[in-house]
Structures are given as structure tokens and as C-alpha cells.
Amino acid sequence: xxxxxxxxxxxxxxxxxxxxxxxxxxxxxxxxxxxxxxxxxxxxxxxxxxxxxxxxxxxxxxxxxxxxxxxxxxxxxxxxxxxxxxxxxxxxxxxxxxxxxxxxxxxxxxxxxxxxxxxxxxxxxxxxxxxxxxxxxxxxxxxxxxxxxxxxxxxxxxxxxxxxxxxxxxxxxxxxxxxxxxxxxxxxxxxxxxxxxxxxxxxxxxxxxxxxxxxxxxxxxxxxxxxxxxxxxxxxxxxxxxxxxxxxxxxxxxxxxxxxxxxxxxxxxxxxxxxxxxxxxxxxxxxxxxxxxxxxxxxxxxxxxxxxxxxxxxxxxxxxxxxxxxxxxxxxxxxxxxxxxxxxxxxxxxxxxxxxxxxxxxxxxxxxxxxxxxxxxxxxxxxxxxxxxxxxxxxxxxxxxxxxxxxxxxxxxxxxxxxxxxxxxxxxxxxxxxxxxxxxxxxxxxxxxxxxxxxxxxxxxxxxxxxxxxxxxxxxxxxxxxxxxxxxxxxxxxxxxxxxxxxxxxxxxxxxxxxxxxxxxxxxxxxxxxxxxxxxxxxxxxxxxxxxxxxxxxxxxxxxxxxxxxxxxxxxxxxxxxxxxxxxxxxxxxxxxxxxxxxxxxxxxxx
Amino acid sequence: xxxxxxxxxxxxxxxxxxxxxxxxxxxxxxxxxxxxxxxxxxxxxxxxxxxxxxxxxxxxxxxxxxxxxxxxxxxxxxxxxxxxxxxxxxxxxxxxxxxxxxxxxxxxxxxxxxxxxxxxxxxxxxxxxxxxxxxxxxxxxxxxxxxxxxxxxxxxxx
Numbered sequence: 179x180x181x182x183x184x185x186x187x188x189x190x191x192x193x194x195x196x197x198x199x200x201x202x203x204x205x206x207x208x209x210x211x212x213x214x215x216x217x218x219x220x221x222x223x224x225x226x227x228x229x230x231x232x233x234x235x236x237x238x239x240x241x242x243x244x245x246x247x248x249x250x251x252x253x254x255x256x257x258x259x260x261x262x263x264x265x266x267x268x269x270x271x272x273x274x275x276x277x278x279x280x281x282x283x284x285x286x287x288x289x290x291x292x293x294x295x296x297x298x299x300x301x302x303x304x305x306x307x308x309x310x311x312x313x314x315x316x317x318x319x320x321x322x323x324x325x326x327x328x329x330x331x332x333x334x335x336x337x338x339x340x341x342x343x344x345x346x347x348x349x350x351x352x353x354x355x356x357x358x359x360x361x362x363x364x365x366x367x368x369x370x371x372x373x374x375x376x377x378x379x380x381x382x383x384x385x386x387x388x389x390x391x392x393x394x395x396x397x398x399x400x401x402x403x404x405x406x407x408x409x410x411x412x413x414x415x416x417x418x419x420x421x422x423x424x425x426x427x428x429x430x431x432x433x434x435x436x437x438x439x440x441x442x443x444x445x446x447x448x449x450x451x452x453x454x455x456x457x458x459x460x461x462x463x464x465x466x467x468x469x470x471x472x473x474x475x476x477x478x479x480x481x482x483x484x485x486x487x488x489x490x491x492x493x494x495x496x497x498x499x500x501x502x503x504x505x506x507x508x509x510x511x512x513x514x515x516x517x518x519x520x521x522x523x524x525x526x527x528x529x530x531x532x533x534x535x536x537x538x539x540x541x542x543x544x545x546x547x548x549x550x551x552x553x554x555x556x557x558x559x560x561x562x563x564x565x566x567x568x569x570x571x572x573x574x575x576x577x578x579x580x581x582x583x584x585x586x587x588x589x590x591x592x593x594x595x596x597x598x599x600x601x602x603x604x605x606x607x608x609x610x611x612x613x614x615x616x617x618x619x620x621x622x623x624x625x626x627x628x629x630x631x632x633x634x635x636x637x638x639x640x641x642x643x644x645x646x647x648x649x650x651x652x653x654x655x656x657x658x659x660x661x662x663x664x665x666x667x668x669x670x671x672x673x674x675x676x677x678x679x680x681x682x683x684x685x686x687x688x689x690x691x692x693x694x695x696x697x698x699x700x701x702x703x704x705x706x707x708x709x710x711x712x713x714x715x716x717x718x719x720x721x722x723x724x725x726x727x728x729x730x731x732x733x734x735x736x737x738x739x740x741x742x743x744x745x746x747x748x749x750x751x752x753x754x755x756x757x758x759x760x761x762x763x764x765x766x767x768x769x770x771x772x773x774x775x776x777x778x779x780x781x782x783x784x785x
Numbered sequence: 786x787x788x789x790x791x792x793x794x795x796x797x798x799x800x801x802x803x804x805x806x807x808x809x810x811x812x813x814x815x816x817x818x819x820x821x822x823x824x825x826x827x828x829x830x831x832x833x834x835x836x837x838x839x840x841x842x843x844x845x846x847x848x849x850x851x852x853x854x855x856x857x858x859x860x861x862x863x864x865x866x867x868x869x870x871x872x873x874x875x876x877x878x879x880x881x882x883x884x885x886x887x888x889x890x891x892x893x894x895x896x897x898x899x900x901x902x903x904x905x906x907x908x909x910x911x912x913x914x915x916x917x918x919x920x921x922x923x924x925x926x927x928x929x930x931x932x933x934x935x936x937x938x939x940x941x942x943x
Contacts (some may be wrong), residue, residue, distance in 0.1 A: 364842025367852040380836075381829045390842070599934035779843075781834055783793045 201272040212316030216263040216274055217250055227252065227276050227634040228285070230292075231350035232264040233399055235360075237722035238679060238706045242355035242399070247348070248288045249314065253278045260284055277701055285535065286318050294325035295373075296402070297345050305403030308717050311348060312402075337385040339392040339408055339565040344376055346404040348780030349748055353377055353396035353405060361680040361704065363512065365390040389515045391702040393678070394562025394713025397718075405749075407562045407714060410583045411592055417554040418461045419581070424546065425554045426604055427462040428534045428613075429453060431469055432560040432624030434585045434707035435731035439716040439724070440591035441773050446727030451606025453590075454614075456599050457558075458607060467609045468557060471534035472623045472632070472751070473595035475505065476744035478770050480636045481761035487641075487672075499525045500675065500690065500697035502630050505529045507567035508704030510774065512680050517687055518776035526771040529720040530623065531557050531564055532573050534613070535580030538768045539755055542613060557584045560624070560712030563704070572772055584743055586714025599661050612749040618649075618735070618742035625732045626678035627654040627661065630701035634665055634674070635743045642668040648741045659728065660685060662697070675700040678708055789833045789928060796834060798823060803838035810841045824921055826860045854908070862897045862904035862940045866890075867921040871910030878931070879918040881912055883907065885932040886920075902942065 197212040203220055210219040216768040220227050220559075231247035245265035252263045255273035260281060275281060293315060300306050335342040342694065351370070354377050357366040365388040369378045397405045418425050438447040457465045482501065489497045502524040504510055513524060528536065534557070539550040546553075557564065561584070567573070568581035585593075594601055595609045608614070619635050622628030631654045638646050653663040654674065659682040662675045675697040677683040683702040689695045710728040711718075718724040741747060758765050802819045806812035816835055821827050827850055836843040850856040868874075868883045883905075887893060890903050897904040913919050916928025920938075927938060 201874070358845075364844055367842065367844035367848035369848045371852050378844070378847075380847040389842070447849070462803075777835060779789060780788045781791065781796060781837065781839070783796065784790045 181775055189627070198291045199268065199270040200272070201268050201274065203274045204276055205666075210268045212268070213308055214268055216261070216266050216268055216272075220263065220274075220276060223575055225276055227263045228308060228317060229264060230314060230348070230401060231352065232288075232507065233350070233352040233401075233720050235353070235706055235720060235722050237725060238360070240356065240360050240423060240706070241403070242352045244351050247292070247350060249479075251281060251284055251288070252276045253281050264381075264639065265441075268612060274590055275535060282318075286320065289314055289318055290303065290323055290346055291325055292318060293320065293323045294327055295329050296348065296404050297329070298323075299346070301405070303346070303403040304406045304409065306398075308721065309403060310401035316430055328373070330373065330376070330504045335384050336408070337390070337392065337561050337566075338569050340390070341384060341406050341408055343404055343406070344378070346402050347376055348402055348404070349375055350401055351377060352399035352401065356399045357397040357513060359681065360441045360706070361391070361393060361395060362684050363389055363391055363393070363680060366396065375726055380602050382682065387434055391508040391511035391515070391704065392563040392566040393511075393680070395705060396713075397562060397712045398705075398711075398715075398717065401719075407589070409564055409589060409592075410565070411589050413594070414583050414585060414593070417556070423552055423554050424548055425461070425556060426464045426466060426538055426542070427457050427556045427558060428468040428471070428531065428538075429457070430531065430560055430624065430709060431472065431621045431735075432712060432715065432728070433558050433590070435558065435624065435710060435728045435735065436715045437587055437591060437599075440588070442593075443602070444727070445724040446731040448731050449601075450735070451608070452601060453558075453605050454609050454743060455604045455607040456590075456594050456597075456601060459599050460593055461606070462556070464610045464613070465607075466534070466538070466613040467616050467620075468530050468534055468559075469620035469623070470613045470747070470749065471530040471537065471745035472620035473617055473747045473750045474533050474770065475530045475623075475629075475763045476619060476632050476636050477505065477750060477754070478533075478766055479525045480633045480640065480744070482525050482527060484637055484641055485696060485762065498696065500673075500700045501525050503699075503701045504772075506559050506703045507561065507563035508539070508707075509680065509683060509702045510564065511566070511777075512683070512704065513687070514774050514777040516684070516691060516778065516779045517691070520687070520691060521774040521776065523690070524774065528770055528772050529561065529564075529567065530620075531584070532567065532772070533770050535568070535573065537613065539575070539578075540769060541582050541753070550575065554582045555580065555582050559584050560587050560588065560709045560715045561705075562586060562713040564714075587712075588714060588716060591716070600657045612752065615747060615749040616739075617744055617747050618739035619738065619744045621735045621739065622707045622732055622745075625729050626703050627656065627676045627701065628708065628732065629703075630654055630674055630676060630699060632744060633699070634672075636745045637672075638665070638667055639743065639745065641670070644668060646743070652739075657726070672699070673697045675699070679706060680704050688725075724731070751763075789830050789926045791830050791834065795824070795831075799831060799834045800838055803835065808839055810839055813839050813846060814853075816880060817849060821856060826857050827877070827894040828858055854906075857895065857906075859895065859897055859904070860901070863902050864922050865904050865906065867906045867911075869909070869911055869917070869919040869921075870907045871917075873910075873914035874918040877917040882918050882920065882930050882935060886939075888919075889935055891920070903939070925934050 191312035198209045199212050199457040216778045227250050230249040245262045252264040332344040354366045434450040438449040454465050535555050538555050539696040543553045564584035566585045573580050619632035631651045660677050665672045677686050707725040711725045821845045835845045920927045
């Protein structure tokens, strides 16, 4: 039904396309496309009408436009009331004033009223300096809050990954839109009415009792500090300060193309070497790379894929195809809750972060001759759900987790600032060996389509026994929500599906459940663009160009790598030779694979 | 794995109501009306079943239940009391009458007495402004009420 509606909107758009009308904005005559909003037309000609509740990710067709905050109001000649620019379409002959005296005064009052029910915690708020409400108040020159009415207060909700401090909520409903439209998770909804209205979970329970996947896109969308990630920087500093602990850090592929933004660099700047250097300066004992474990994941997941395909071709009808990737912890939480009947379909391979943890606390601890309790593994992730993933019981040995703390890209930037490191000036350094060596295939794990492209590079050579001439599978790349391609494995067609965003994943999964697809493998990532658009990345405030630039950078980093196929990573080869034996072998099965749980809600008949 | 426990009869009744509305997400409000009519109130477990049947999130159902004052998550009393807080009743002292009900019954708005006899709610205008302030108990209308009269009225039902 949703799809039919989208098509309907599309036909309307096509019909009206190119129909241009004449309007006047701030005394400037403008030719505008009919059906466009005043906000969009104004932005196109460089007039910046401030907004607050409005949120758009144009690259993935996501829009939150409740028209509720009234910050974007403008004056239209001949109309009695001011109109919200985000929700008002342009019409022939419209004469619009975006910053008239009346508008400026109204806008100011609107923001003063919002501030009257907002805690003045800016000094210690995690969002301070990146808060859209704060910058709006500054931009409008607000120096005092004249309205001293009631303030709404709520219980603070602490989950393993996300903190909801709803006293700060301004009811923009962006989180509700991403949770329900982009992710179809349905953890959040607006409840109550009037002054009591707020975004909450069902029955106002804690997030842990909701279907929340901890993808954190609500945090990425939140204009204020009402939603934030659990900050673990203090625990990491404590671990580094402890002389009895060996502290190891691993960095996810998507971090290196976004971290620079926190220090004023152009989005898409690759800062791999600087990142390694700052981590060493902060005091980590070994600076390793999650990319190493991504190569390992390809060995395991690729082998699993080939095993399933070979069995299927040999006539085994019990084999589960397509195989689903399992690197994305938001996605894993999602299918555990929504597809409990399909828990045997996803790959059993752990995510690269957890594989790294398992290798570090078993193989590397052994090499160093230390106990696993004396090793602390920290990961730097573009992701909020990783904080939940590393706390899963199945990733612990006698209560000691394989990965102790998962920091976001933003938290690493905080550490860099706290340690007064000049990020722009620091000389580039390399990762430590052996767990720091990786290939181009591992780097592209950070973008949608990257995991399956990396798997294809290796699976092709293992399956056909031939050398792959062209490693770039451009047909698997892109930013459309759902993509599919057929790759020719020397005469055998392999059908691949890709989705980013859990709404898109749900569409594919529903088709799989009904047996309507012929895919051999499907890759899913929860966040827009994949991990590059992860909820732990520097805030993009709805500017999708930032995600596009990170996307391009990921593939630039891949192209610049001397080795671009996971199975050619010499340290991976050595790891199998020295320790693991073979991919999907006994030790791998024990350490590098996992299993899934039914987390759905069941209706039971009262006994 | 979270469990919802309900009797088979209740589950079947809810399923029947949902399917009578074609299990369409757009019909959730109508379903809630019917289910509340059937069971008297809408506790969380019922909302969970409705959410599953109507293929919407429990948060969405809860959002609707908390938005409309008609829906209630606590069982109504044997004698539901509704105090009109419409403009006419309000200016003629409805709030003082409401306070007296709260004091006499020791419950707040939206609550039910522990013995299940009375529940207290507010509503906006019953169209009898000439009798302001107005209170409904069950289907019976009481007009021109003063705080002094509240105790006697309650005693009629005790």
C-alpha cells in the first residue's frame, strides 16, 4: 500500500514537473517549480529560512515535515496569517517576505516559547555546540527567556546504547519519523496531547522493553540533546590509566572518512593515518584495525555462502538461501524481533568488531602471554548499536566481554579534544601489526553494498578457481534504498540483493519469507548509506551531501590499497595457518560464529 | 522473548473485532472504540494484541489511546462520574465541584476508587449549559451543582 502511494505521488510529480510559476521572495522575482515548498525555493536561491522540526535526507527520500515548530514562518502578501515555509507550496504571483519585521518578531517569540520549556543545561549538555536549538537562539539574538511557565519533566531512560532525556524534547518528531518510516521499527510514537505531548515508547516503558534496535538514527536526527549515546570515554580513560591493563583499540572502516569533519576538515577527507596517530598519542597500547577482522569476516561469511550454494546446487533443498549478512547490529536486533521464524537464514558469522574481539582476547592475549581479564578491547565505531552488541551475553566468557567498550566517532573526537591533540597538525602513522593489516575489500564494509562486494571478490575466486580481472563491481554500488544485481561466476549467475534502511530490508525480507525472490545473498545495513551514515558519526544535520562525500571517500580508500581482496591479506593467511586452521572450521565455529534469539512479543493463552 | 498473557476468549474477541475492520491500520481508532466498548478499558495487553493484529506498532496504538480522552487504560468504576469542564460550567464553578469529588472519593481525574464503585473524569460540554455546572453519573445528569451537594449525590450510590 505504501508503495502504491509513493507511485501515486511520483505520477503527480511527473505531471506537474517543469510547470514553472513566477513568485517574488524578498523582493527578488523568481521562477519556481509548481508544487515546491517556499522553503525549498528559498534555499535554492540562497535564502536561508531557519527551521527546527523540519528534517530531510534527500538522498534516501526521507522527510519530516510536521509543520509544528513554526520557526520557518514567512509573510505572504494578502494572507492574514504567517505561513510555515516548510509546508506551504508556492503559487503563481505569491509575494513572500522571509525576514520582515513581523516575521522576525514572530520567529523570536516562537523560539522564546520553546526555550521556556527547555532545561538550561547547555553548559554540560552533550549536544552543546552542535545543538540546532542553541544555534537558532544565538542566530535570533535571544539573550533572555521572558516566559517563565511550567516545565515538563520526565524520567530519564538509560538503555545500553541510547539515553533518552526527554525533558529536552522539543516535539519536532524527527526521531519518530526515522524510527517509523526509515526503519519501520516502531519503538517511538507521539503520545498524549497539548502540554503533556511527548515522544515515547509504548506504555512509556524503558527502551530496553521496546522493539528498539539501537540503530541510533533517532540520535542522528535529534536537533537537541534529548537523545544521545551512552558516553564511555571516562571508562576508557580509566582503563588506559590502569598500568595492569593492556588496552587495545580497533577502528571501523567508516570512521576514517568522517572523523576529520569534527576538526573542520572537508567531509570525505580520509584521515586513516592521523586517526592511528591520535590513538597512539592518547595511550592505547596497540592500535589495530577492525578492517583486519572485516577481511576475516569475508573468509568466514564468503565460505559459508559458497557452502550453502554448493549444497543447493547439489540438490539439497533444506539449505537456506539467500544468506543474509550479519555485520550490522541494528539489523541483527531487527530480525531477532521481527523475523523469529527466519533465524537460520542470516549468516552465523559474527560482526567484524566481535571477530576482532574474539581474536584479540584469545589469539593476541595468548601471544602476549596475558590473561584475557588483563586485556581491554576498545572499538571506535560509526555506530550506536555496537554499544549494545558488545554487551550481549553470548560475546562474553565468564562475564568478561570480547569487546569491552564501543566508542562512537564523536566520542573519539571528544577524546582528541580532551587530550589537546592538534588533529590537523599531527603526522600520519601506521597501524600496529599483525591485527592492523587490511585490504580494500575491508574498507568498503563502511558503505552500503560494500560487504557484499568484498564477499563477491573473494567468493568469485574461490568458486571459479580463476583470478578476478576487475575487482570493481560497480553494479553493487550506489545509494538507492534497494538494489539488485546478478554477478556472473564464470557461467553461474549469482543474484545479489542490497538494502540500507530497515524499511527497505523489511521489503526484501517479506519477499524472502513468501519465497518470492531468487537471491543467493542479501546485504543489509540499517543506516542511510551504510555505516558512513551511522548514528555515531559526526552530525550531518540532514545534509545528505556529507554522506555522499563519505561514500566516495570509502571507494577512494579502497582503490588506493595495494591488496583489494580479503583472502590475499597475508596476515589473514598467516592467522589461518598458525591458529584457526580453515574458514568455517572447528575453531572458527567456536570463536567467530554466533547464533540468534527469538526476541519477538508472543501472545500466550493464560493457563 | 516478551510474553503477553491473556485468556483465549479475550484474544479471540479482539481478533474478531480487528478482522471485522479488515485489519486495516487506518481502522485502529474504530477497533479501539469497539474493544473498549467490549472490555470497558484498554490495558497494555489488549493494546499489544490490537497492534499485532492491525500490523502497527504498540507505540502507535498507545499514542492514539493517550491522545483521545475517550480512551482509558484503567477500568471505569461501576458509576463513572464525568464533570463538565466546558466554558459555561467552568465559569460557574465546575472546578470547585471537581475538587470536592476528588476530596470525597480520594482519587484523581482518570482514576477509579479501590472498591471499583466510582471513577472520575472530565469532559467538555454535554450541551446542557443552562444547567451549569453539570455532572454526569452514568447516564444521569445533575445540574446547578455546588460543592456542598457533592457528598449527598455520592451517597445515593454508596
